[in-house]
Amino acid sequence: MAKIIGKSLKNIPWQAKPAGYEYPVWRYDGNPVITRDNLYFANSIFNSAVVPYGDGFAGVFRVDIRTRDQVIVTGFSKDAINWELEDRYIFEGYDPRICEIDGEYYLTWVKLTPHGTVIGVASTKDFKEWREYEDACYPVARNGVLFPRKINGEYVMLIRPCDRGHTPYGDIFLMHSKDLTYWGKHRFVMSPVKNWEMTKVGAGPTPIETDEGWLLFYHGVLTSCNGFTYSMGAAILDKDEPWKVLARADSFLLAPHELYECVGDVPNVVFPCAALTDADTGRTAIYYGAADTSVALAFTTVDETVNYIKAHNLIK
Numbered sequence: 001m002a003k004i005i006g007k008s009l010k011n012i013p014w015q016a017k018p019a020g021y022e023y024p025v026w027r028y029d030g031n032p033v034i035t036r037d038n039l040y041f042a043n044s045i046f047n048s049a050v051v052p053y054g055d056g057f058a059g060v061f062r063v064d065i066r067t068r069d070q071v072i073v074t075g076f077s078k079d080a081i082n083w084e085l086e087d088r089y090i091f092e093g094y095d096p097r098i099c100e101i102d103g104e105y106y107l108t109w110v111k112l113t114p115h116g117t118v119i120g121v122a123s124t125k126d127f128k129e130w131r132e133y134e135d136a137c138y139p140v141a142r143n144g145v146l147f148p149r150k151i152n153g154e155y156v157m158l159i160r161p162c163d164r165g166h167t168p169y170g171d172i173f174l175m176h177s178k179d180l181t182y183w184g185k186h187r188f189v190m191s192p193v194k195n196w197e198m199t200k201v202g203a204g205p206t207p208i209e210t211d212e213g214w215l216l217f218y219h220g221v222l223t224s225c226n227g228f229t230y231s232m233g234a235a236i237l238d239k240d241e242p243w244k245v246l247a248r249a250d251s252f253l254l255a256p257h258e259l260y261e262c263v264g265d266v267p268n269v270v271f272p273c274a275a276l277t278d279a280d281t282g283r284t285a286i287y288y289g290a291a292d293t294s295v296a297l298a299f300t301t302v303d304e305t306v307n308y309i310k311a312h313n314l315i316k
């Protein structure tokens with residue numbers, strides 16, 4: 001049985017898998033959990049990330065405001081389902097991820113520069129004061145996701161180099177840093193392989209440490225005659241050399257299906273950015289943006305997902 005290496009967290013959102021449901025990831029029946037109505041100045045609130053904080057949870061939310069500028073807003077919750085969002089933003093940019101490393105919360109996000117997007121990096125202890133670091137790479141990149149601990153003494157970040165538009169290509173790479181300022185030792189991680197992800201792939205939530213390796217949820221993009229479809233896949237990366245993909249599911253684990261995933265500002269988008277886990281039970285609550293409009297929640301257990309990946313493994 002695959003086990004999470006991490007903290008027990010009894011109070012994460014959870015619903016049992018519906019009877020008769022065959023797949024390893026199932027949706028929360030109260031979806032979407034955050035909509036544009038959560039904030040008066042929002043056009044939409046979607047690709048957002050949450051983390052345990054104090055006796056509850058904190059989050060960094062992608063808010064597209066009514067000028068359609070993109071900003072990051074913090075929020076707090078006792079149950080990780082009902083959120084109070086602050087009515088100011090901390091940074092401009094989009095698609096935030098967040099993780100705790102040694103008592104400090106590290107935010108990575110897509111930061112806008114005149115030359116294209118880069119990965120912004122900032123940290124906080126209290127979600128009020130933020131320290132911003134050097135940009136983690138030069139333009140153009142998106143989907144910068146830190147591992148939740150140093151590996152062999154170094155910070156490790158997944159990134160997806162791209163171009164200024166909606167990239168017609170996209171592979172996941174990773175890079176190392178001793179100080180969150182200088183990044184190097186770049187390694188290729190994965191390219192699209194199957195049709196559901198054929199256009200590009202990008203890391204999703206902070207990787208989850210398990211006794212089998214790092215469980216990585218990621219998004220993959222299909223280009224159809226009607227545009228892009230974003231779905232969620234999963235892979236297991238080597239614990240010490242995480243650029244080595246040990247196993248990878250050949251199919252998606254979650255794809256646009258419900259109305260709130262298929263209809264919105266950008267139709268047909270499931271874009272995972274965070275996961276809360278309980279090490280005791282393996283329960284995992286995945287937060288994903290739905291149709292670039294709202295935030296939704298899905299569940300799995302690490303054991304179910306790892307078993308599914310192994311049973312549908314495309315790595316021979």
Ligand code: BMA
Pocket residue numbers: 047094095166230266269271289292
């Ligand atoms: C990507 C990012 C995501 C977005 C997706 C679909 O390039 O901009 O924030 O969810 O496109 O529009």
